[in-house]
Amino acid sequence: IESTFNATFEAVQQNFSEVVSTLFPGGEGRLTLVKPETDGADGVREDGGGGTDDGGGVMTEEEEEDAAAGISIDQRGIEISVKPARKTVRSLSLFSGGERSLVAIAFLFAIFLARPAPFYILDEVEAALDDTNIDRLLIMLRSFQDRTQFIVITHQKRTMEVADTLYGVSMGADGTSKILSRRMNGDDAELSGVETIGD
Amino acid sequence: IESTFNATFEAVQQNFSEVVSTLFPGGEGRLTLVKPETDGADGVREDGGGGTDDGGGVMTEEEEEDAAAGISIDQRGIEISVKPARKTVRSLSLFSGGERSLVAIAFLFAIFLARPAPFYILDEVEAALDDTNIDRLLIMLRSFQDRTQFIVITHQKRTMEVADTLYGVSMGADGTSKILSRRMNGDDAELSGVETIGD
Amino acid sequence: MYLKSVKARGFKSFARPVEFAFEPGITVVVGPNGSGKSNIADAVVWAMGEQSPSAVRGATMQDVIFSGSDQMAPSGMAEVELVFDNSCGTIPLDFSEVMISRRLYRDGDGQYFINKSGCRLIDVGELLSDAGLGRDSHSIISQGKVDAVLEGRPTERRAHIEEAA
Amino acid sequence: MYLKSVKARGFKSFARPVEFAFEPGITVVVGPNGSGKSNIADAVVWAMGEQSPSAVRGATMQDVIFSGSDQMAPSGMAEVELVFDNSCGTIPLDFSEVMISRRLYRDGDGQYFINKSGCRLIDVGELLSDAGLGRDSHSIISQGKVDAVLEGRPTERRAHIEEAA
Numbered sequence: 001i002e003s004t005f006n007a008t009f010e011a012v013q014q015n016f017s018e019v020v021s022t023l024f025p026g027g028e029g030r031l032t033l034v035k036p037e038t039d040g041a042d043g044v045r046e047d048g049g050g051g052t053d054d055g056g057g058v059m060t061e062e063e064e065e066d067a068a069a070g071i072s073i074d075q076r077g078i079e080i081s082v083k084p085a086r087k088t089v090r091s092l093s094l095f096s097g098g099e100r101s102l103v104a105i106a107f108l109f110a111i112f113l114a115r116p117a118p119f120y121i122l123d124e125v126e127a128a129l130d131d132t133n134i135d136r137l138l139i140m141l142r143s144f145q146d147r148t149q150f151i152v153i154t155h156q157k158r159t160m161e162v163a164d165t166l167y168g169v170s171m172g173a174d175g176t177s178k179i180l181s182r183r184m185n186g187d188d189a190e191l192s193g194v195e196t197i198g199d
Numbered sequence: 200i201e202s203t204f205n206a207t208f209e210a211v212q213q214n215f216s217e218v219v220s221t222l223f224p225g226g227e228g229r230l231t232l233v234k235p236e237t238d239g240a241d242g243v244r245e246d247g248g249g250g251t252d253d254g255g256g257v258m259t260e261e262e263e264e265d266a267a268a269g270i271s272i273d274q275r276g277i278e279i280s281v282k283p284a285r286k287t288v289r290s291l292s293l294f295s296g297g298e299r300s301l302v303a304i305a306f307l308f309a310i311f312l313a314r315p316a317p318f319y320i321l322d323e324v325e326a327a328l329d330d331t332n333i334d335r336l337l338i339m340l341r342s343f344q345d346r347t348q349f350i351v352i353t354h355q356k357r358t359m360e361v362a363d364t365l366y367g368v369s370m371g372a373d374g375t376s377k378i379l380s381r382r383m384n385g386d387d388a389e390l391s392g393v394e395t396i397g398d
Numbered sequence: 399m400y401l402k403s404v405k406a407r408g409f410k411s412f413a414r415p416v417e418f419a420f421e422p423g424i425t426v427v428v429g430p431n432g433s434g435k436s437n438i439a440d441a442v443v444w445a446m447g448e449q450s451p452s453a454v455r456g457a458t459m460q461d462v463i464f465s466g467s468d469q470m471a472p473s474g475m476a477e478v479e480l481v482f483d484n485s486c487g488t489i490p491l492d493f494s495e496v497m498i499s500r501r502l503y504r505d506g507d508g509q510y511f512i513n514k515s516g517c518r519l520i521d522v523g524e525l526l527s528d529a530g531l532g533r534d535s536h537s538i539i540s541q542g543k544v545d546a547v548l549e550g551r552p553t554e555r556r557a558h559i560e561e562a563a
Numbered sequence: 564m565y566l567k568s569v570k571a572r573g574f575k576s577f578a579r580p581v582e583f584a585f586e587p588g589i590t591v592v593v594g595p596n597g598s599g600k601s602n603i604a605d606a607v608v609w610a611m612g613e614q615s616p617s618a619v620r621g622a623t624m625q626d627v628i629f630s631g632s633d634q635m636a637p638s639g640m641a642e643v644e645l646v647f648d649n650s651c652g653t654i655p656l657d658f659s660e661v662m663i664s665r666r667l668y669r670d671g672d673g674q675y676f677i678n679k680s681g682c683r684l685i686d687v688g689e690l691l692s693d694a695g696l697g698r699d700s701h702s703i704i705s706q707g708k709v710d711a712v713l714e715g716r717p718t719e720r721r722a723h724i725e726e727a728a
């Protein structure tokens with residue numbers, strides 16, 4: 001299990017840096033394994049190095065070997081560090097709402113690229129993103145669509161553009177949800193018992 | 200202080216019902232004073248009556264009088280109950296993201312209408328709202344603008360429509376924020392040292 | 399391996415039976431606030447065996463049963479059925495489609511089924527694990543929860559990678 | 564009574580001095596992700612005397628001091644100045660404009676000013692209270708926090724009304 005984790009983590013590490021450079025053009029991102037927090041705090045106060053969210057400091061090569069020798073490595077946590085273009089590295093808590101969403105999405109996609117799950121459901125993950133960043137996210141999603149299935153819930157028109165299949169849901173006059181329409185690759189398929197849009 | 204609270208609460212109660220009927224057309228909303236939770240839980244598990252978020256049950260008239268007589272009333276909490284059109288009353292946790300935002304906004308506006316603060320800052324409060332609900336929110340904001348000052352932070356174009364004054368901010372090439380432009384009631388005022396939009 | 403269809407009946411706002419058919423690639427679900435979009439995600443999470451009511455926004459698990467509207471009486475049971483395409487053989491069963499279903503009655507009684515045959519929660523968990531879907535549904539990002547991975551401790555983030563590994 | 568202007572210097576991403584002039588009515592602030600919009604709200608909350616770094620998204624209060632960019636060195640001090648229009652006389656001072664300022668230095672040393680004259684935090688609190696602005700800034704709804712009033716216990720919601728009352 002341990003070596004599986006390490007192998008996976010290395011792949012995720014690599015992917016994270018690549019995804020961050022796509023979602024934050026001109027920026028850089030890094031994942032690091034760190035000692036678990038010892039003080040029981042959520043780690044925020046141990047932010048020694050700047051540019052990281054929290055976590056008890058980065059292990060050196062020697063420390064890693066010591067750990068391998070005797071101390072349990074699999075207690076180490078994952079520290080996320082991102083430097084957007086032109087900005088210096090700082091605590092993730094100070095990042096803007098949209099920036100935080102992008103970092104979280106980059107982490108998720110980094111794992112996906114290493115070990116794809118059969119499907120992903122994303123519910124309004126782009127709520128905090130401006131149009132430019134939504135476009136970057138959608139281009140990325142599109143590049144993944146041969147590898148895995150994505151079900152994307154949104155109320156944004158822009159996101160509808162990348163759909164292979166588009167479902168509309170609606171609250172009916174009887175107070176229950178119904179499928180209003182389904183469109184696949186340009187064909188509209190109206191379902192039976194459907195009222196016109198804009199009821 | 201106690202009677203001030205009660206007088207204020209009654210006004211807020213009234214306003215809440217009115218604001219909910221505007222933000223949830225065909226719906227109803229109600230605020231109730233309830234006994235504080237005794238079990239130390241966050242109140243969710245005491246949801247006896249349905250259609251409310253949580254809280255330890257509604258006090259009857261008699262109980263209110265008993266409380267007035269001897270027990271401290273000012274420990275009572277505020278229970279929020281909303282019934283959207285066509286739906287039955289249920290726990291707020293089951294409401295959709297957009298519905299929850301609207302309920303929270305209704306609560307805030309109900310207090311504002313009773314005792315306006317000199318200014319309000321709203322930072323992306325409409326993130327979960329669809330266009331129809333954003334419009335309802337904006338119509339409401341417009342109706343308030345003679346009474347109080349609103350500073351509304353958004354990345355949505357629709358929200359920009361109600362601005363008396365519009366500020367654009369931007370991250371400069373030097374990694375610091377600058378004011379890109381300011382428009383008041385249709386006049387554009389470009390500020391010195393400003394680069395063109397889309398730098 | 400992909401999710402082929404989701405059927406729901408008596409589940410949250412889906413009082414009447416609905417069926418969503420999904421294809422490989424990108425499916426986008428749109429609709430107004432409160433129309434039922436996130437309820438689809440809840441249905442999938444729930445059918446996969448979720449044990450915590452708060453993960454589907456309820457206080458008790460019965461909260462997922464359609465509780466009635468102005469025009470319609472509450473349901474007595476919630477049922478969700480997921481069909482997975484298994485033509486790649488990812489799940490070690492000799493079926494090209496694998497169906498997982500879950501039912502819950504008002505009295506709290508509940509059942510799980512694999513290919514319509516009653517089973518235990520643990521059987522569902524093992525099957526999903528074979529399919530590459532962890533029990534903690536790390537592949538389902540709920541509304542408002544995208545930041546959650548940043549807020550946990552560094553050690554909590556490990557779980558995401560451990561599940562994938 | 565309204566907020567007439569906000570000046571910031573060395574505060575978060577506002578390294579160079581900026582000034583926002585506000586009018587009664589509705590001001591809308593737009594800009595791309597990470598441009599500094601929410602930092603304006605933080606500046607107002609901070610200048611009003613906020614004592615908790617997490618309320619302005621920091622781990623320590625020094626987190627609000629501009630910490631540098633690729634092209635610019637970190638600042639040694641953060642300063643924010645708010646000017647309130649007082650022509651209605653809501654604040655019992657004989658001025659038609661009332662200015663509140665706050666400074667913080669890297670070493671943690673900080674100061675408050677009313678009309679450019681040094682004062683204590685408690686003086687700022689009293690002045691704001693006269694102005695109808697509670698210390699807990701219930702009139703500032705931070706990004707992602709609109710639902711917060713629904714998540715608290717019923718007794719926590721009281722505070723919103725008590726502050727307004």
Ligand SMILES: Nc1ncnc2c1ncn2[C@@H]1O[C@H](COP(=O)(O)OP(=O)(O)OP(=O)(O)O)[C@@H](O)[C@H]1O
Nearest residue numbers: 295296297410431432433434435436437463464465
């Ligand atoms: N047990 C239940 N019975 C009936 N209706 C329910 C039940 N549980 C939830 N609902 C209703 O389902 C609706 C929520 O649907 P959902 O969260 O899927 O909306 P949504 O389409 O995601 O909206 P949004 O865009 O605002 O996120 C709510 O109106 C809620 O009252």
Ligand SMILES: Nc1ncnc2c1ncn2[C@@H]1O[C@H](COP(=O)(O)OP(=O)(O)OP(=O)(O)O)[C@@H](O)[C@H]1O
Nearest residue numbers: 096097098575596597598599600601602628629630
């Ligand atoms: N002390 C600091 N020094 C320099 N920059 C800082 C400091 N604190 C925060 N920042 C930067 O300010 C930016 C955040 O700005 P802000 O939160 O105001 O963005 P925003 O315009 O609200 O974006 P969004 O639309 O995504 O919410 C971040 O990029 C962050 O790195």
Ligand SMILES: [Mg+2]
Nearest residue numbers: 295296436541
């Ligand atoms: Mg939703």
Ligand SMILES: [Mg+2]
Nearest residue numbers: 096097601706
């Ligand atoms: Mg922001």
